[in-house]
Amino acid sequence: MQRLVILGGGESGVGTAILGKKKGYDVFVSDFGKIKDNYKEVLTINGIKWEEETHTEKKILNADVVMKSPGIPEKSPIVKKLVEAKIPVISEIEFAAPFTDATTIGITGSNGKTTTTMLTYHLLKSAGLNVGLGGNIGKSFAWQVAEDKYDVYVLELSSFQLDGIINYKPHIAILLNISPDHLDRYEYKYEKYINSKFRITMNQTKEDYFIYDADDEAIAAWMKNNKIKARTIPFSLTKTFENGAFIKQNKMEININEEEFIMETESIALEGKHNLKNAMAATSVAKLMQIRKATIRESLSNFQGVEHRLEKVLKIQNVQYINDSKATNVNATFFALDSMNTPTVWIVGGVDKGNDYSELMALVREKVKAIVCLGVDNKKIIDAFGNVVDVMIEVDNMNDAVKMSQRLAEKGDTVLLSPACASFDLFENYEDRGRQFKQAVQNL
Template sequence: MKLVVLGAAESGVGAAILAQKEGYEVFVSDMGSIKPRYKAMLDAHHIAWEEGHHTEANILSADEVVKSPGIPETAPMVAKLIAQGTPILSEIEFAGRYTDARMICITGSNGKTTTTSLIYHIMRKAGIDAGLAGNIGHSLALQVAEAPHSTYVIELSSFQLDNMYKFRANVAVLLNITPDHLDRYDFKMQNYVDAKMRILQNQTADDTFVYWKEDEHVPNELPKYSDPSAKCGFTDEAQPGSAGYAANGTFVVNAPVHFEMPLSQLSLPGRHNLRNSLAAAIACLAAGVSPEVVRQGLSDFPGVEHRLEKAGTVNGIHFVNDSKATNVDACYCALESMTTPVVLILGGKDKGNDYAEIMPFVKQKCRALVYMGADNSKLHANFDATGLPTADTHSMRECMEHAVALAQPGDTVLLSPCCASFDLFKNMEDRGEQFKAWVKQYGEAK
């Protein structure tokens, strides 16, 4: 059997190493450049690779292909593979063939990294042999090949779910579905909804599905599925049949095991983080963690980098790094949590965003707007009519200089871009790191 891997980053290299271990003939191809550490890993395993181009004869002869989630189906080589009927899998799907570990899987348009990290934190606190994989942590395939665990906590994007078919989530968490990545789904919301709902596929009566009952889409979608898993829907406030909620200053979980704790003891602030905490608590309880350990984990979780991360205060101006806010709903949650006037940094690669959702908060909470992207025309069209001061920038340095000039002592400069980062930065992390580095230098200069 010949397996071709398209994309030689964390997931692709892990899939290649696992495939070789399982006896496949393996070839790795990346249209871009491969990082030195991944080249070294492939060379150490004597796996053939190429970069900067695709050799069509080598790729189209594959029995199966593992595709990086970042490569769209419209990419020419992928389109040719689809046309000839070659099976295309995600790394998660491929890795799932070779492990019997318990899978706790988390998806959603927003909050999945925080919730995944929180579940992993609680599982480790419980002494469970857990691995962190998917969009964060190390490649699931590489862990299965070289450092297997009894449980995996996996953050799944819609792109990964698109190419998953037989993989089974023992505990599936679906936090919410709001418009995101619509450019990858023909700008049709239902296509994106269908991708997220794939996390349910293959669940059995022994499994658990955790979801937010007040989501606009999920409750309406559930009747379409004959999924036999136990359903644990949580709500913001007490409702009949709710598996979890907040009431009278108390965090309440009713299923699968009952426990309560004061809201004041939760380490993560904000309404959106209440939902993340409820989802994590229910998922961990479903996985057999004791209520006492769940309570401890919810209380001492340190948070996630690039998600409402405090980057410092200089000259009375607060700086908050929310680079993970790559869609409008995430920015909405960030603005909702702000208690000071805001200089909001927006922009990047637009993914079919509708900015109407955040307009009330922009008018209510923002002192100024700084646009940062290769093309800021859509931001101008949506926000200039508010009459707020704006600045048009194309680099982090330029952006931050304008943001500080527009801010007053006591204000918060909030990087919550609503957009992907690929127009000006390597990725979301690079954008956040540049933001924090600028703040650090600014503070040292003062």
């Protein structure tokens, strides 16, 4: 009996444990932190052994294969020991994929992953396909493979999940964009992070498809020097293609396999230039899956968007409050500020992942009237923008951030929570941060 050890007792860990048990592995779950009660219950009911707040080496280093949760860095001591012992350390996606015959669509990129994944899922589900949603979002992929029988999965894949694949390949891969993010996990080497993203296509063959942003410099540079075996489908806001997706005279055009799809951009529910790219990528998948044009049109015009991503919360005294808590890096905040067309009070800050704020400078000069710093250490933000905006305030909780913003905002302004940072200094995660923002706005 093969021994499967799982590091991390969260959603992906518990899902993998259930699938492993079902497939006859001897399963053990080890979490260096605490395991949530509901997950403990699931493990116990299924007769799966677990431990928390420790890693017992003799119970881990006897594994045949180890599934590591994406949040655990490669440089953690237990992972180093496993690598030294030549025990394969893989991701949930790699473990689960061989146990399903379903077609998988893998979506990665520094920004827009969740929106594109949700939109792709919405397009396929509205067309009546039997489709599951997983990866970095929602219910664990492995758990669904164990319990459900989907024909298609739409998977949001982070670079950490892609680092743990060996043989996995999506039938359709999307690479939305690449900008410096999580460099703390890649020895601060941008090339390492870029290579990580391109792992999504490494096992693809000429039977598969690779959809990518032809405007993205990092993607273009990599593709110049490396060969992609899959059939490529580019999308762009500025170029046009015989085979690909583009914008021309306020219309989105998609030409794939000699078939054309055209839709007025203003009928697309998602706002902003970056969302046109997300829509081109998702629609390309829908075309490859042979979904009817009328269904695609309807789905693109009624899609609701994603919580915590440029989510309009409330308008109070003619001030619009927007929750973009999911903006955990500079590039995501760039999109948010770029889509503001009123004077903006910007709530920013948190745990910095090696941010370079200079690329926001022009947008901040043009659009931001006041900055509210919401973090334990705001020095870098103050150094960057202290001379650029008239008002700069520091707070250490969400209620104060929202109250101060209300004082600073006038009729017709926008208050934008777009932190450009991780949330772990003051919040549990970006969802908690976004929910606290919405609660504080509702209490105004």
